[in-house]
Amino acid sequence: MQKASRIKKELARLVEDPPEGISCYAKADKMDVLSVSIMGPNNSPYNGGLFQLEVEIPDNYPFEPPRIKFLTPVYHPNIDNSGRICMDLLKMPPKGGWKPTINLENLLTAVQHLLGNPNPDDPLMTEIAEEYCINKAEFERKARQSTYKNAKKKRKNDFE
Amino acid sequence: MDGVSEVLRWHPGLALVSESPFTWDGLLNIPWDIGGNQCTRIRIKFIVPEYPYLNDAKLYFGPDVTLLHHRKFDATVQSLLRSASTVSSFLRQLQMHACHIIKTKSGICHGTTAHTGKGMLDDLKNALNTPSDVQLSSNSNLDLIKLTLKDVSIVIRRNSNSINPWEIVTSYLPEIPGVEPLGKNVSSLLDIRKKFQMHVQLLEKTWHTLFLIDRNFHVIDPLEPKHHHFYRRIYLSQILSVLITIDPLHPNEHPHIKLMGCNTETEKYTEIISKNLENWDPENDIIQNLLSLLNLTEFPQPPIDDNKDKGGIVNDDECCICFSYELDNEQAPEKICDNRKCKRRFHTLCLRTWLQGVAGNEIVFDHICGKCPNCGENISCSIPCY
Numbered sequence: 001m002q003k004a005s006r007i008k009k010e011l012a013r014l015v016e017d018p019p020e021g022i023s024c025y026a027k028a029d030k031m032d033v034l035s036v037s038i039m040g041p042n043n044s045p046y047n048g049g050l051f052q053l054e055v056e057i058p059d060n061y062p063f064e065p066p067r068i069k070f071l072t073p074v075y076h077p078n079i080d081n082s083g084r085i086c087m088d089l090l091k092m093p094p095k096g097g098w099k100p101t102i103n104l105e106n107l108l109t110a111v112q113h114l115l116g117n118p119n120p121d122d123p124l125m126t127e128i129a130e131e132y133c134i135n136k137a138e139f140e141r142k143a144r145q146s147t148y149k150n151a152k153k154k155r156k157n158d159f160e
Numbered sequence: 161m162d163g164v165s166e167v168l169r170w171h172p173g174l175a176l177v178s179e180s181p182f183t184w185d186g187l188l189n190i191p192w193d194i195g196g197n198q199c200t201r202i203r204i205k206f207i208v209p210e211y212p213y214l215n216d217a218k219l220y221f222g223p224d225v226t227l228l229h230h231r232k233f234d235a236t237v238q239s240l241l242r243s244a245s246t247v248s249s250f251l252r253q254l255q256m257h258a259c260h261i262i263k264t265k266s267g268i269c270h271g272t273t274a275h276t277g278k279g280m281l282d283d284l285k286n287a288l289n290t291p292s293d294v295q296l297s298s299n300s301n302l303d304l305i306k307l308t309l310k311d312v313s314i315v316i317r318r319n320s321n322s323i324n325p326w327e328i329v330t331s332y333l334p335e336i337p338g339v340e341p342l343g344k345n346v347s348s349l350l351d352i353r354k355k356f357q358m359h360v361q362l363l364e365k366t367w368h369t370l371f372l373i374d375r376n377f378h379v380i381d382p383l384e385p386k387h388h389h390f391y392r393r394i395y396l397s398q399i400l401s402v403l404i405t406i407d408p409l410h411p412n413e414h415p416h417i418k419l420m421g422c423n424t425e426t427e428k429y430t431e432i433i434s435k436n437l438e439n440w441d442p443e444n445d446i447i448q449n450l451l452s453l454l455n456l457t458e459f460p461q462p463p464i465d466d467n468k469d470k471g472g473i474v475n476d477d478e479c480c481i482c483f484s485y486e487l488d489n490e491q492a493p494e495k496i497c498d499n500r501k502c503k504r505r506f507h508t509l510c511l512r513t514w515l516q517g518v519a520g521n522e523i524v525f526d527h528i529c530g531k532c533p534n535c536g537e538n539i540s541c542s543i544p545c546y
Contacts, residue, residue, distance in 0.1 A: 025399060101480050103483075
C-alpha cells in the first residue's frame, strides 16, 4: 500500500525536475516497470552515449529495493553481459545498503555516478576490472568503442 | 646629495621615497651571469635614519624573496651594513652577495625565476601585441591565463614542456567531434588563442539554435544549460518528452531525436515523427521545424503547480518511508527517531515493516530493534501483541 502512492510521487518529481542526463517514465499505465535513459557522464568513455535501463518495482517496495537492469550493453567492471548492476545500494541489508529512505532519483543518480566511476574492488566482470586497474587506457578505448557501437546514434535518419 | 644621484644612476629601480628618514624603495637588480642577461630583481626597502652614515640603517625584503630570509644571509647583511661606508657601496656589495647565493642555489631564490618566466613573458608579449577579439586576463601570479570570448572562457597554465607549453586547466568549451581538441599541437599563446577563437566561432550557430530552443520550449533537462550541453529534453506532456541532440557542426540539419515516456505515447509519436522527418528544412529555423515535426502548433507548457515544494521529496512532517502524511486514512506519522540530529518521522506501520524485513533484527518483548533507515542510529518500534 505504501508502494502506489510513493511511486506516483517519485515519478511526478522525476518528470518535472529530473537530475541532469536522466529520464524516467512508467512503461505503461501500471507503474511497476519503468523505462529509464541515462546519458553517459562527461569526462568518461561513456560520454555521448545514451543508455537504456529497465527498473522493476517490487510489490514490497520500498521495503525491498527496485531491480535495475541495463538494456544497452555496457563495457564496465560492475555491469555484466546481461545488464545486471553490482551496486551496494541495490541489495538488502545486512549485506547491502538499501534503505527505504532512498528514492529512485538517488538510485538512478548513483547508477549514473557508477558509470563514470567504476568500482574495481567489487567487480562483476573480473577481467574488465583487472584491465581497468592495470591498463586504463585500453579499458577506456574498449569502453568508448562499446559505447559507440551500442549507445550512440549511428548517423542521420536513424530515428528510433 | 652626490650619494643620492649615484644610487639613482646604478640602481634605477630604487626610488628615494622619503628624506626624513632617508628611505629607498623598489627593485634591486641582481645580474647573475657574466653577460648580465640573466637577471633577477628583488624587492627591497632601505631606511637610513643617519644619512649619509649607515648607523641604525634597516633593510627589508619583499615577501617573495624566500631564501634571502635565511638567518645566515641576515647576518651577512648586518656585517655588510657595519663595514660599508656609503649607501651605494653597500648596495653594490649586497648585489654581489645576493648574486653569489643565486649562483650557488640557482632557481630557489625567487618565486618566478627569470628562466621559465622569460619564455612565458615573451609569449604573453607576442599575444598582447597582436590584436584579437579574445580577451586575456590573468591572476596576480601570472601563472594562469584566462581567455574569454562571448561569455565562453578557458583557463590555461604554462608548464615546462617546451613543445606543448600550454595546458588547459578548465574549459567551458566542449570537444567537437571531428575537430582537433584545443590543447593539442599548440606551441604558443598565440596559437591557442587562435584555435580557441576558431572553436567559439564554429559553435556560435549551434549555441544560437540551442538558445532558441531554450527560449521557446519548456526544457526539463539540462536545468541550467551550459556551453557543452548539445542536448535538450523538451517537455511534451506528463508522460512524454523528447530528447534532441544537435550535431554541433550542422546545427540546422535535423537533430538526433529520441522519444522518452510511456510506451503507448512514444509509439504514437514515433509514427508522427517518421512521417514528418522528410519535411525537415534546414533553411527554416529550428522552432518551425520542431513544431511541424511533432505536429504541434504551440509550445507545450507544464501544468502550473502552486504547491510545488522545491525542497526535498519528503516534507518534514511526512513519513520518510512511504513519503506521505496519511497512510490509508491512518494517523499522521507518529514515530520520531530519537537521534536529535535526525528526528525524522515514520508511521509505526512503515517502520515496523522495514525493521521486520531486515534479517538479524532482534525482538525484545514487544519491541523490534534495528537501525533508523535515515541516520543509522539504533531505533525500536512496538509490535502488536497477539
